[in-house]
Every structure is written in C-alpha cells, then in structure tokens.
Amino acid sequence: MRTSYQYRLKPTKEQIKIIDNTLDMLRYQYNYLLGQRFEWFEQNRCSIDRCSLVVCHIPELKDKPNRFSQQATLTQLKKDRTWYKGIHSQVLQEVPKKVEIAFDRWLKGDNTGKRSGKPRFKAKGQYKTFTYPQFKREHFQNDKITLSKIGIVKVIVHRQIPDGFDIKTVSVTKKADGYYVTLSLDDKTVPTVKPDFKPENIAGIDVGLIDFYVTSENERISAPKFLRKAERKLKSAQRKVSRRKKGSNRRKKAIKSLAKQHKKVADTRKDFHFKTANHLLKKYDVIAVEKLNIKGLAKTRLAKSINDAGWGQFISILTVKAENAGLKVVAINPNATSLECSSCGQKVKKPLSQRMHNCPSCLTSLCRDLNAAINIKNRGAHDLKAQIMSSMRSL
Template sequence: MRTSYQYRLKPTKKQAEIIDNTLDMLRCQYNYQLAQRFDWYENNRCPIDRCSLIVCHIPELKDKPNRFSQQATLTQLKKDRPWYKDIHSQVLQEVPKKVEIAFDRWLKGDANGKRSGKPRFKSKGRYKTFTYPQFKKEHFQKAKITLSKIGAVKVIVHRQIPDGFEIKTVSITKKADGYYVTLSLEDKTVPTVKPDFDSDNIVGIDVGLIDFYVASDNSRIAAPKLLRKAERTLKSAQRRVYRRKKGSNRRKKANKKVADTRKDFHFKTANNLLKKYDVIAVEKLNIKGLAKTRLGKSINDAGWGQFISILTVKAENAGLRVIAVNPNGTSQECSICGTKVTKVLSERVHNCPNCKVSLCRDLNASLNIKNRGTHDLKAQIMSSSKSL
C-alpha cells in the first residue's frame, strides 16, 4: 500500500535561503534541458512527406535527448558551474526525469493515450518542488528531518507515521504560506484492497450544478456555490489580489484563501461517502471541455475535477474503489427499463413512456451510473481472477 503524508517545515532563515536557491537552480536546469528537447524536435521534424524527383537532401539527424543522456551531462555541469555542487546529486537527477515526462506527454500522451499541452518554460517562482528519490527513515526523528545539503529542519508532526511504513521518497515544496515536506510511504504487508471489501456496497453519484451530487440512494448535497455566494466579498478580495505585485507571496496567499474553502468541502464530502460505501461510481466527464461552455463559471465553481481526484486518492488509501463509467446517455436512458427518453437540460423530471416510472432526472442518472459501475467492476474482477 502506498500513501503520502505532508508536514509543515520550519526552516531557519539560512535553510529557507538554501531551499530557494536550490529551486531556482533546478528551474534553470529544467528550462535548459527542455530547450534541448525543443531544439531536437525542431531540427529533426520535416513537413515534407516525400522525396523530390530532382534532388533529395536528407539532413543528418541528431540523437534524441533522453533522461539518461541528459543525466550524464550533469557531471560536466558541476565542473562548469561549481555552485550546482550545493545540490544533492539525486535531486539534480530528478530534473531530466521531469522534463522527459512533460515532453513525452505532449508528443505521445499518457498511458491512456491522452496528450497534454506543450510544456512551458518555468518562470521565476514557478518551480516549486524538488525530490529526494531515496531516504532513510532514521533521518526523520524527533520532529526534525535531515535533508542532504540543507541540514536538520524542524517539522510540525501533526500525525505519526504508522508502524510498518517505509519512507520511499521525500519532496520539498514551497507554497505561498511556507515550506512543506511530503513523505511517500509504503507498506507491502498492507493489502491495496481492505479484507472486508464488499463489491456490492456500491453507490452511483451524478454531479451537478443545482445539487453538488445526487446519489443512487436518493441522498443529495446542495452545491455550495462558494464563488457565487461570496462574490461580493471576493470582488474585494480579488481587487486586493490584482493590486498586489504579480508573483508576490501576498498575491498567492490571497488566491489560496479563495480556494481553501472549496477544497475543505471536497474533502469532507469524499470522507462521508467513503464511510458509507466501498465502491463509488462516477461519470468519466470531459471537465475541461465542459468548462469552456456557457456554464463554465459554475462548473469551475463546483470543482468537479478536484473532488473526483480527492475521492479517488482517498478511496485507494482506504482500500476502496472509485469506478469511472461512460457518461453517454446517463440522463436520457431509463434506469428501470433502458428506454431512451430524450429531454432537454431544463427538464428536471424523468418520465418514461414505456414503464411509466417518474423520477428526478439526476436520481435517474445516478442509478444508471451505479448500474454501469456494477457492470464494469464485475468485469474487472472476472478479468483479474482469470489472469491469476
């Protein structure tokens, strides 16, 4: 089982300066190595897909930079720029890994084939995290964590690491309100699915803008509409934000305050669902696409993407499951007989002409989501049992 714990750091003034300098040097190296990738891409691609009958000149192709070839240059980097010796070697080696992940996601896509946007160069203050890929547990003792090249830094330990868990990686992050350490923990003896996991204890939820979600058990939570309700207060807060210097910590703190209440609501809602159910079925929505419609402001206010991400992570840590199902037709299809009942968005009641059932539109959708989640979960269980 893998999980992560985050603690607040209390570095000295000197330690904070070292962390800031480390982040800035890593940012410069990230930009340099990303530029190498772009240079290779521009010099080796060609818009012409056929050879000329008169002349065919094929330029000499350059070797494609990769994680390992860029890591090999770091030895020379420390000779040319001795100040890079102040960074732990493994921390520096993580930079080419980040560059490769960002570049490959743009050209090839992730494991599901989904491509991300073109990687951007990091401006000052935009590179916020560095990672120690290896760490010894004894270096985290008595509310202090010993970080190579930085020293022993005070930690606010608000919860103890559970017995049996090993620290796999350590990440240092600079946020608007201070410095944080994130410990990636693993205990191979803890099963990824809890022993009393009940695949029949499933619920489907249909997220919306009137109700934040409607569940297949007919429970619902009203959308908090935090942005709408606090719009007058936020206008004043946003004015303060825009008056502040771009990139300043005060500006970041003002923005963070706007988002914290929404995130807290998402965590509490996810916890309440996971206390009742072992499996939660949700729609696999194209939230980025939906946010570009006329309902974009309300969709961003609801924060569906952040909620589903929090729900998924917390479910995995608890040995539970979140199943993402195909969203096509969940509102139109009758959850009782399967008849397609076309309706516009303003119609809030599902009336089936075939089986005569009358349901709340969102409840009908959540029942369909639950049914699809049940089907997909059984297929996954059968597939895993066959592979064993």
C-alpha cells in the first residue's frame, strides 16, 4: 500500500538559495528536452520516408528521443555546464522521465486512453518540484532530513511515520507559503476488510451545491462555499497584482500574496473533505456514491460552484480512507437517480429548480436530494451484493 506524508521544511537562507537554483536549472533542462521532442515530432510526424521522384529530397527519419537516450546525454551536460554538478544525479535523471510522461500522454494518452493537452514550456517559477527516487530511512531522523547536495534541513513533523512503512521517494516542493517535503511511503501489508464489516450498514450520499451531501438517512451538511466566501479578498489581491508594474518587486510581492490566498482556500476545502470523510466512515461500513462526470459538469454555467465544492477530491479521499480502514465505497450509475421514485420506481420529470419530489403514482412526497440518496443506496446495495456473489463463485 502506498501513501504520502507531507511536512513543512524550514531551510536556511543558503538552503533556500540552493533549492531555488536547483529548480531553475531543472526547468531549463526540462524545456530543452521537451524542445527536442517537439523538433523530432515536427520532422517525423509523417510516416512516408521516400519519394518516387528523383528530384524530391526527403531527409532521413531521426530516432525518436526517449527517456533513456535523453538520460544518457546528462553526463556530457555536466561536462559542458559544470554548474549542473551541484544537482544530485538521480534528481536530474527524473527530468527526462517527466518529459516522457507529459509527451506520451499528449500523443498516446494514459492507461485509460485519455489524452492530455500539448505539454508547455515552463516559465520562470513554474517548475516547482524535484524528486529523489531513492531514499534511506536513516536520513530522516527526529525533526531533520538530509537531502543530497542541499544538506540537513529542519522539518516540522506534525505526525510520526507509522511503523512498518518504508520511505520510497522524497519530493521537495516550493509553494506560495514556503517549502514542503513529501514522503512516499510503502507498506508491505495489504489492507484487509474490517473483521466486523457489515454490508447491510450502508448509506447512499447525494452530493449537491446547496447541501454538500444528503445521506439516505436524511443527514445533510450545507455546502461550505469556501471560494465564494473568499472572493472579496481574492479580488482585492488580484486588483493589486493588476495595478503593479510588470517585473517590479512590488508586483512579485502582490503575486505571492494572491497565491497565498488561493492556497488557503484550497487547504481549507481539503481539510473539510477529510473531516467529512472521517465522519461518514465512522457511521457506515459501506457508502454508495454516484459515478459523476465532473469534468463535463464543470463546463456548464455552474462551473464555479462545482469546482468550489470539489466533489472529485472528496470522493477520491473518501475512497482511499475507506480502503485503508477496511471499509468500502461503491460507485453506481447516476442515471435518473433524481427522477426515479424511491418508493415505486416511477420516473417523475422535474426541473432542477423544483426541490421536492412528488410522485403522482404512490403519492410519495419528500426532498429531491433525499429521494436521490435513497435510490443511490438501493443501487449500491444491489451492486455490492453482486460483487460479493461474484467473489464467492471465484473461490
């Protein structure tokens, strides 16, 4: 099982200078290697490599740059540009890996076949993370961490690493309010289902914009709307950035202040998601949620409110925490959960503005979101039963 712990770093002024310089040099190298990929793509995007006309000249196809061929050039890079010797070799080798991932996701897509946009060159300040792919546990002791080529850096350890976890990788990140280190931890043990797991202790939750969620037991939490509440401060900070002269120190300070405001909103939202997930998992063994197309919904006129709610992040946190606790989250088909009557199953069409579900067939009258939550619970219970039966047959 993999998990990540993030701690705040307290580097000295000299260490800050080294970290910033490392990020800037890695950015130059990232842009150079990405440029090599684009050059190859433009020259070799057509598969035809010969022509029947004698007078027509087509240059030879070049070999496609890959992660390993680009890593092989780093030795010569350190000879030509000696200042790159100040970066740990494995940290530098991670740059071609990042370039390959970004380039392949654009051309081929990820494991599910979804393609990303065309990779962009990194402007100053946009390359914010570097990674040590190997790390020894003894280099992280008490409140200090030893980072190669940087030195011993103080860490604010707000929680201890659990016993039995190995540190696999270490990433240093520059954020708006300082520097952070992220430890990727690996536990050899596989999470098992809770011994007193009760499949019948199930709840369905319907996420929304008025109430963040409504459960099938009619428990609801109002949407906190962190971005909406912070809009005045964000507008004020953005106005200061717009009024400052480009390239001036005052503009840099204004940009940093704006970034801090945005980070505060994101951190507050994430903290709310974690606490909400913990609350639900303490009450229920199984939670049924809708498999929503959040990216599609975020392109509608409700985009700001949907992004402010952060449903995707919440469901992701809920799923991971459930797995770690030996509990279960069941994703169900969201089709017509709001239209179907939870009592008789008849579809009752209604506009989004109508917040009550009134069934003309069985005369059921209840909150629209509660009706959807009950339908989600019923579908989740059905899908869970099918999964259990399937696993029993395989045994």
